[in-house]
Amino acid sequence: MNSLGSIRRSFAPWADPAAKPYISFDGVTKRFGDFTAVNDLSLTIFEREFFALLGASGCGKSTLLRMLAGFEEPSAGRILLDGQDLAGIPPYRRPVNMMFQSYALFPHMTVEQNIAFGLKQDGMPKAQIAERVASMLKLVKLEQFARRKPHQLSGGQRQRVALARSVAKRPKVLLLDEPLGALDKKLREETQFELMDLQQQLGLTFVVVTHDQEEAMTMADRIAIMDKGEVRQVATPAEVYEAPNSRFVADFVGSVNLFEGTVSGNGGNILTIAASDGFEINVENAGAAADGANVWFAIRPEKVRVSSRAPEGSGANVTEGEIWDIAYLGDMTIYHVRLPSGRVVKASQVNAARVIEDALTWHDKAWISFAPDSGVVLTA
Numbered sequence: 001m002n003s004l005g006s007i008r009r010s011f012a013p014w015a016d017p018a019a020k021p022y023i024s025f026d027g028v029t030k031r032f033g034d035f036t037a038v039n040d041l042s043l044t045i046f047e048r049e050f051f052a053l054l055g056a057s058g059c060g061k062s063t064l065l066r067m068l069a070g071f072e073e074p075s076a077g078r079i080l081l082d083g084q085d086l087a088g089i090p091p092y093r094r095p096v097n098m099m100f101q102s103y104a105l106f107p108h109m110t111v112e113q114n115i116a117f118g119l120k121q122d123g124m125p126k127a128q129i130a131e132r133v134a135s136m137l138k139l140v141k142l143e144q145f146a147r148r149k150p151h152q153l154s155g156g157q158r159q160r161v162a163l164a165r166s167v168a169k170r171p172k173v174l175l176l177d178e179p180l181g182a183l184d185k186k187l188r189e190e191t192q193f194e195l196m197d198l199q200q201q202l203g204l205t206f207v208v209v210t211h212d213q214e215e216a217m218t219m220a221d222r223i224a225i226m227d228k229g230e231v232r233q234v235a236t237p238a239e240v241y242e243a244p245n246s247r248f249v250a251d252f253v254g255s256v257n258l259f260e261g262t263v264s265g266n267g268g269n270i271l272t273i274a275a276s277d278g279f280e281i282n283v284e285n286a287g288a289a290a291d292g293a294n295v296w297f298a299i300r301p302e303k304v305r306v307s308s309r310a311p312e313g314s315g316a317n318v319t320e321g322e323i324w325d326i327a328y329l330g331d332m333t334i335y336h337v338r339l340p341s342g343r344v345v346k347a348s349q350v351n352a353a354r355v356i357e358d359a360l361t362w363h364d365k366a367w368i369s370f371a372p373d374s375g376v377v378l379t380a
Contacts (some may be wrong), residue, residue: 011221013046020083022047022205023068023173028077030063030229037063039229040077047082050199050206052216055226056252061209064226065175068207069098082172095172099179103162105150112137112146115165122169136164139198156187163195167202174199176208180215192218213253217241225249241300246380250298257304257345258378259297263289271377272316273297277341279319286377299375304347304368306335308360311369318369321345323360335360337368 013019021044030038038060045051053061066072068079070091079086086094105114112133119129137143140160150158159179166174179195180188196219199206210216216223217237225232225240225248233240233249244250247258259281265272271286273295281297289295305311311318324344325336335347345368360366 011048013049014044014222019046021045022049022082023207024078024080025064025068026078026080028064028067028074028079030060030067030072031075037229038067038074041229041231042077043224043231043234045205045207047205048203050196050219050221051208052220052223053207053209053226054211054213054216054223054253056211059226060229061226062177063229065098065177065207065209068173069096069175070094071098096175097166097169097171097173098175098177099162099166100177103150103158105158105161105165107150110147110149111142111153111161114150114161115168118165118169132168136168139167139201140164155184156191159191163198167198167204171204173205173207176206178210179208180210180212188215189218195219217253225252227252243376244298244378247296247298247378250376250378255301255346255348257299257301259299259343261295261297263291263293263295266291270372273377277319277339277343280316282316282372283375283377284372289377289379293379296378297375298378299370301334301346301348302350303374304345304370306337306347306349306360307367307369308364310367317372318367320365320367323362323364323366326360326362335366337366 023045025041025043028038028041029036041060041064053064055061063072067074068086070086070089073087081095106117109117115133115136116129119132124132137146140163142157142160142164145153145157150161153161180191192215195206208216208219220237222234222236223240224234227248233245235243240249240253244253250256250258259273259275259277261273261275261281263271264274266289269285271283271289273281273283275281275297283297310320319339321337321339323335324338327334330351332351333349335349337345337347339345347368
């Protein structure tokens with residue numbers, strides 16, 4: 001596990017100007033009649049990358065995956081894989097394989113027969129098929145279930161069979177369309193880490209489509225946030241969360257508080273914002289913004305502190321409110337604090353101790369505060 005972790009930490013070909021993309025979407029558009037599902041989209045994915053397309057239903061992510069697989073042809077633009085233009089190449093001749101949410105296992109075949117099916121279609125010799133199937137069963141830890149039928153397996157086991165069948169032919173790229181959607185929450189969380197380990201062991205490029213933010217954040221090296229057929233941001237999970245490039249991305253990924261305001265000063269490395277909620281916000285290293293510009297300050301709930309007393313040295317980044325709602329989740333407590341302006345600010349606090357020293361309850365007066373380097377300034 002440690003070796004796999006170190007591989008993931010050091011893997012960042014997108015940061016190397018000399019690295020060549022393995023998959024390229026170059027100005028790709030896909031129209032269905034008058035509806036544009038993908039709009040002039042350009043995107044690069046690197047070899048051995050675990051890449052996630054994340055977005056709400058109808059954003060175009062599955063259409064993009066289907067075009068890469070060959071099930072749909074672009075209305076405009078090019079798709080290249082390892083330097084080869086895929087235009088006109090049918091799905092069965094592309095070095096990719098696709099795993100669907102439904103798994104699509106053959107119910108009358110055993111586990112090993114399901115895994116062997118594609119290899120037999122390709123005319124692989126029997127001895128090699130047996131060897132390949134055995135290695136796949138070992139890889140997904142299903143050796144003892146080789147002779148069972150799909151209906152005799154759990155949802156997680158069927159998912160593993162589908163995965164083994166998908167990678168048995170050694171495709172260059174594995175495409176996964178909502179691969180964990182049929183699993184329950186606990187099994188889905190376990191399988192996410194199994195998929196990450198398998199991807200590293202196999203050395204394949206994985207492209208996964210999902211609407212589950214946690215799934216994308218856990219598994220992917222990079223995430224493309226999609227909206228209305230366009231890519232809004234491509235970055236690592238940490239960058240997408242901590243440094244969103246727009247209000248849309250900030251609001252779509254995780255939970256966020258957005259304060260609108262006007263720039264009232266920009267001195268040194270401190271940007272000052274007069275928030276419309278009636279208090280002053282100081283932001284460190286916020287970048288250039290002209291005085292009087294309309295901006296938004298985005299801050300995550302875990303970076304907002306809540307207390308029953310005003311913090312010492314109260315000034316900027318502090319305002320008073322009232323506890324409006326409380327959600328105790330065991331490992332953390334979520335507070336909704338209503339400001340005099342009517343805005344409700346969300347703050348989360350880790351319950352590191354069994355006894356809460358500064359206990360707050362409904363309708364208590366409370367102060368929220370945050371550090372100058374805890375949020376990001378957005379202009380769009």
